[in-house]
Amino acid sequence: TTYNLDVAFAHTDTSSFSLTGEYQSEAAQEAVEKRGAVKITHGYSKDHRPDLKQVVVTLVTSQKGRIPLWLEALDGNNSDKNSFRQTVDTYCRHLAEGNEPWFVMDSAAYTAENIGNWGKAQKWVTRVPETIREARRALQSVTTKEMTQLDNGYAIHATTSQYGGVDQRWLIVYSEHAEQRERKQLDKRVARAATKAEKALKTVQKQEFGCKKDAQQAVAKVSKKLKWHTVTATYHPIKKYAQPGRPPNGAQRQIVGWQVKTTCHVDTKQLEEAQQWLGRFLLATNELNQNRLPDETVLGSYKAQGTTVERGFRFLKDPLFFADSLFLKSPTRIMAMIMIMGLCLLIYALAEWHIRQQLQERDETIPDQRGQPTQKPTMRRVAQMFEGVDLLIIRRDGQIIERQVLKLTPVRLQIIRLFSPTVQNCYLDGF
Known part of the structure; x- marks a missing residue:
């Protein structure tokens, strides 16, 4: 059967599959060293099971039809920053020249080394990590009102960059839904910070200090750690008579220490500054021609990650279709099992795509x-x-x-x- 599939966009991502077993036998080591099998080991667990060894799987799917195009098993401690580059290069070597798709990836792919290696040879769309200083400046370079408003709660603004020595288009994206989600998260962080600050200040207020300067330093030490709050403090001397008992006539109380009374307030200016930039993220592509790849298409392709490659991983990890845990004695058998799982995903996706096409064509x-x-x-x-x-x-x-x-x-x-x-x-x- 011939399927007329649109593979203009290749959505690429990785996920970890946790495995039970030690995989320290001589046979397992021999499979890795002599037969090129993957190494079953501990690594960053996307399953939130750092106690188990794992294997990492790379998956590439089409945007339309969500058809798996590439599946590969990698070492359990594999880094996405390296694997994305290797996957793109290897996948393109199997294609006829001129048929390269736009690879859509998450921010792990966006490194100076990766985009410099791809240059103009490979086409890509990826999210820019906000750990990059230039990206943070770009996200705050334009107000939401100045951006192009879209109908679905998004706003976009295009700019350019030469990060990594590659000419590229950056797309600043605002999402109303993301702003609401991030605002709730920010409110929770501020509330947790307030609880922590009150606890620290309560400890300070219980103390007696030998001099006012010591009290001021204690308050300053707490204030320095506060991101979302400011502290108002008043300092009160502790006065006592020099000797115990009834004081003589005319005796004056002496200052023997200092105590602090504090009030914690939300730093309104700091909070409003943070709220101003909520709901924003940055996308990048080396396709500068907006006629070939419009800004709206860049955004749409990235949003499709959740319904394409991530949906494929949900299928592979769904206990309804497969076991909820894996154990095979040999790394080579695990690689074979992963390939079988990939073929099952291929059949599942093709069948689903075919049914939908037939229903639309027959208007049923x-x-x-x-x-x-x-x-x-x-x-x-x-x-x-x-x-x-x-x-x-x-x-x-x-x-x-x-x-x-x-x-x-x-x-x-x-x-x-x-x-x-x-x-x-x-x-x-x-x-």
Whole structure:
């Protein structure tokens, strides 16, 4: 079967797969050293299981259809900064010249070494990490009102950069949804900081200081650590008579120490400054021609990461389709299993894409989970709809004389007829 798929954008990402087992046997070491198998070891765990060894998997998918185009198993301690460059270079070597897609990646791919290595040879769209000073300046270089407003709660503004020695287009993006999310996160951070500050200041207020300067230094030490708050302090002398008992006439109390009373306030100016730039991120591409790649397309391609390659990883890690944990004795077997999982994802994605195409072309629908008509069902939903279909085999004198597929409802028959004759024959042969 030939599929007319649009692979203009190749969404690229990695994920870790945690494994049970030590993988310290001689056979495992030999597989790594002599047969080029991946190294099962500890690394940064995207599964939040740093206690387990792991293998890293790179996945490349198309934007339309979410079809897996490339799958590769890597060492468990692999760095995304290096693997992205190797994946892009290796993938492009398998393509005919001129067919290179735009690779869409997260900020781990954006390093001076990577983009300098790609230059103009490879086309890419990636997020720029905000740890880069130039990126932070760019994000605060324009107000939201000065940006081009889009209909979906986004605003964009294009500028240029030569970071890494490569001419590129930077796209400053504002998201209303992201601002709301980040504002809630900021409020939580400020509240936690206030609790921590009050605790530290309470300790200071309980102390007695030998002189006023010591008290001021104690308050200054706490204030220096505060990002979102300011401290107002008043200093009170502790006065006592020089000797115990009833003081003589005319005796004056002497200052024997100092205490502090403090009030903690939110630094309104600092908070408003931070709130002004919430909901922003920066995208970059080495495609300078906006006619070939408009700003809106740059944003749309990056937003599609969550519904393309990340969706592929969710499928691979879903216990409904695969086991929730993996263990195989040999690293080579693990590599083989990952390839089988990738083939399953390929079949799943192609089947889903085919069903949706056929429904649209025939102007038909099938019911979704809520019973509402849809032309974009997931393959998972289709599989659930076929639960309960039975095969009846009738034998006479040890010979099969008839096969019947039971419980083929009208909706199930409709779905079957969306597929090729080969699939139809599995259910409808003899009908």
